[in-house]
Amino acid sequence: MSRRWASGGPRSPLAGPPPPARPAEPARPAEPPLAVTDRVAAFAAEWAPAAGRILLGVVFAWFGYHELLQPGQWTQYVPVIPESSSLAIILVLVHGWVLLVLAAALVAGIAPRAAAAIASVLMLEIVIALVATGLSDTALRDVGVLGLAVALTGATHQRLVLRD
DSSP states (O other): OOOBOTTSOBSSGGGSOOOOOOOOOOOOOOOOOOOHHHHHHHHHHHHHHHHHHHHHHHHHHHHHHHHHHOGGGTGGGSSSSOTTSHHHHHHHHHHHHHHHHHHHHHHHTBSHHHHHHHHHHHHHHHHHHHHHTOOOHHHHHHHHHHHHHHHHHTOOOOSSOSBO
16 A cells, blocks of 8 residues: 555645744734614614605695695795796796606615705705795694705715615
């Protein structure tokens, strides 16, 4: 029985010198597990922009639908133009369509930052028009919606998007 490989080298590692030992790597300290609050915060940071975008889209869809369904009830918010004019109704209808298109883009995640930027401009227009008629609860609510739209404009990473 042969004690050599076909190449002629020894079969057993005992026949030759042992390979040099690797230097030991310093032990890394074990990272402590994340606390529940840290995990919740990480989850919220990852998913909050998507949730805010979808909820803003739902708000826009709600108001856009109602502006298209009953434009006469919204003509009071058109500045400068008389409420009873057909131009006011046309402007409300156009506004309703813009809201619905933005809602679809926000919910579907189609160019979410661009949609949020357009939503910011639209909300700024609404807030200015409401404040021009006098400060009200509605104007203050819409300032919060404007803040959400501005925050979403700056969100660089979002989940559930079709295109950034």
